[in-house]
Amino acid sequence: MQNFSDDTHVQNEDDLALQTYFKTGISPDDVSAVFPLRRGQPVLQAFTALFHGGFNGVLLRLLVLRELTADVDSPSLSRADINTKLGYLEPEALETVLARLRSTGLLNWDASQSVYRIAPTARNVLSAIESLLQVEENNDQAEMSYMLTQVAGAQAVGGVSVEQLHHLLGRLIELTEEFSDAIASGSEFQLRAAQQKWHTACDWVEKGSQIIHAITHDERADAATHKAAQAIGRAQSALLNMQGMFSRALNQIERQRVHLGQSGLSTTDIKTWLLQKDDLAALADEALAQPVTPLFITPSEMIDVAESELLSHRVSAIAGALPVGENAISVANDDSDALHELDHWLNLLHKTDAKEKPVALQDILLPANFAIASYRASMLPLLGDANESALQGATGTLARLPLIFNSKDKMQKLHDPHIAAMSIANLSFVERSETASESTSTLAPNRETP
Incomplete structure (x- = not known):
C-alpha cells in the first residue's frame, strides 16, 4: 500500500510539472495529442533510460544491452555469463550500467534463480534502433x-x-x-x-x-x-x-554551357576542378611576377579620350568609300519532295467524297510510310484557316477545301506495316464559311518494322 501511495504521489507531481508548460486554463488532458504519448510512457521511458546523459554513456548502455540480447540460446543470463561476455569493460562501469538497466525495467533480475532476463520492451527498443542504424549503413x-x-x-x-x-x-x-x-x-x-x-x-x-x-x-x-x-x-x-x-533543366544548362576555344574544356569542367581544391587562394601563389599597379585618371581626361575616339570614328565613316556591289545569289525553285507530296495529297483530297459520310482519318493519311503520314497529319490544322486561305500556293488551296477535321482524344490500333496506332478522327464536308477545328492528330510508329 505504501508503494502504491508513493507511485500516486510521483504521478501527481509529474502532472503538476507538465501543467506548467501549458497556458492557464488549459489542461494537458484536454489536448488529444498528449494522450497517445502518455499511453506510450513505458516505451518512452525505456528510450529515456538509454539516451539520457552524454554520448559516451549512451554508447556504453547500448553496447551492454546489445551484447546481452545477442545471446539467443538461453533466455536468461547469470552474472558470470555477463562478466565473461563483457570482460573488456571495467567492473565498476559494467555494474553501473547493469544497475541503471535494472532500475528502468529494461533488465529484470530473477532472484529465485539468480539470473538476468531481457525485458520485451528492451528488445522492441533495440529493434527500432537497429532498423535506424541499418538505414544509415x-x-x-x-x-x-x-x-x-x-x-x-x-x-x-x-x-x-x-x-x-x-x-x-x-x-x-x-x-x-x-x-x-x-x-x-x-x-x-x-x-x-x-x-x-x-x-x-x-x-x-x-x-x-x-x-x-x-x-x-x-x-x-x-x-x-x-x-x-x-x-x-x-x-x-x-x-x-x-x-x-x-x-x-539539364538540357537548358547544356545549351548554355560555354566551351573554352577548341580545348574541349567547359566552364563546368573548370568549376568541378576548382571544387576539388581545398585552398583556392594557393592557386595564385607565384602566379604574378609583379604586383598589379593601379592607374588612376581624372574625369576630364576620360572626357577628352572619349571625344577624340568619337570624332575619329565619324571621320573614318565619312571618308570611307561605299562597298562594291555584288550580284545577289540566285535561288533555284523549291522543288522539294514535300511540295510534290503536298500536291499529290491535294489531288487525293479533291477526290474525297465527304458529303455523304465522314471519311476516316486512316483512309486519308494511308497508305504511306510514317514520315509521309506524319507530314500529312501536320497539314490537317490548316483546313479552314482564315489567314492561310487568303494566301496563294498549295497550303492556301488546302485551307480553302470544304472539309473540317474532327478528332477525339483516343487512339486506335491499325494493321499497317508502318503505323501502329492513330487518333480516332475523320474529315467531313462543311460550308466554306465555317471554321475548322484546331485539333491535331497523333501517330504512333510501328516498332516491329524497320
Whole structure:
C-alpha cells in the first residue's frame, strides 16, 4: 500500500510539472495529442533510460544491452555469463550500467534463480534502433527506407496507423519541394545531386506502390487511413513526374554551357576542378611576377579620350568609300519532295467524297510510310484557316477545301506495316464559311518494322 501511495504521489507531481508548460486554463488532458504519448510512457521511458546523459554513456548502455540480447540460446543470463561476455569493460562501469538497466525495467533480475532476463520492451527498443542504424549503413539518400519499412511491417500484421502514413507522406512532400528548389536554382551541380537522390526515391516509391495499393483496398482500414494512403499515391505520382523537369533543366544548362576555344574544356569542367581544391587562394601563389599597379585618371581626361575616339570614328565613316556591289545569289525553285507530296495529297483530297459520310482519318493519311503520314497529319490544322486561305500556293488551296477535321482524344490500333496506332478522327464536308477545328492528330510508329 505504501508503494502504491508513493507511485500516486510521483504521478501527481509529474502532472503538476507538465501543467506548467501549458497556458492557464488549459489542461494537458484536454489536448488529444498528449494522450497517445502518455499511453506510450513505458516505451518512452525505456528510450529515456538509454539516451539520457552524454554520448559516451549512451554508447556504453547500448553496447551492454546489445551484447546481452545477442545471446539467443538461453533466455536468461547469470552474472558470470555477463562478466565473461563483457570482460573488456571495467567492473565498476559494467555494474553501473547493469544497475541503471535494472532500475528502468529494461533488465529484470530473477532472484529465485539468480539470473538476468531481457525485458520485451528492451528488445522492441533495440529493434527500432537497429532498423535506424541499418538505414544509415545502407546510405539511403532519400531517407525513406525506414518509414516505408515501418509501414510495410505494420500493414503485414494489420496494424498500420494514420501517423505512420503521415510521416511517409510528409517525407514525399519534402522531397518534391527539395527537387523543385534544385530545378529552380539553375545550378548543374545541384541538379545532378538532386537527380541522383530522385532516382533513389523512385526506387523506394516503386517498392511502396504495392503496399499503398494494399492499404487502399483493405476493407478493415478506416476512412482516415484510406485518405492518407490516397494522398501518398498522389505524392508518389508528383514525384515520378519530375523526370521531365530534370531533363529540360539539364538540357537548358547544356545549351548554355560555354566551351573554352577548341580545348574541349567547359566552364563546368573548370568549376568541378576548382571544387576539388581545398585552398583556392594557393592557386595564385607565384602566379604574378609583379604586383598589379593601379592607374588612376581624372574625369576630364576620360572626357577628352572619349571625344577624340568619337570624332575619329565619324571621320573614318565619312571618308570611307561605299562597298562594291555584288550580284545577289540566285535561288533555284523549291522543288522539294514535300511540295510534290503536298500536291499529290491535294489531288487525293479533291477526290474525297465527304458529303455523304465522314471519311476516316486512316483512309486519308494511308497508305504511306510514317514520315509521309506524319507530314500529312501536320497539314490537317490548316483546313479552314482564315489567314492561310487568303494566301496563294498549295497550303492556301488546302485551307480553302470544304472539309473540317474532327478528332477525339483516343487512339486506335491499325494493321499497317508502318503505323501502329492513330487518333480516332475523320474529315467531313462543311460550308466554306465555317471554321475548322484546331485539333491535331497523333501517330504512333510501328516498332516491329524497320
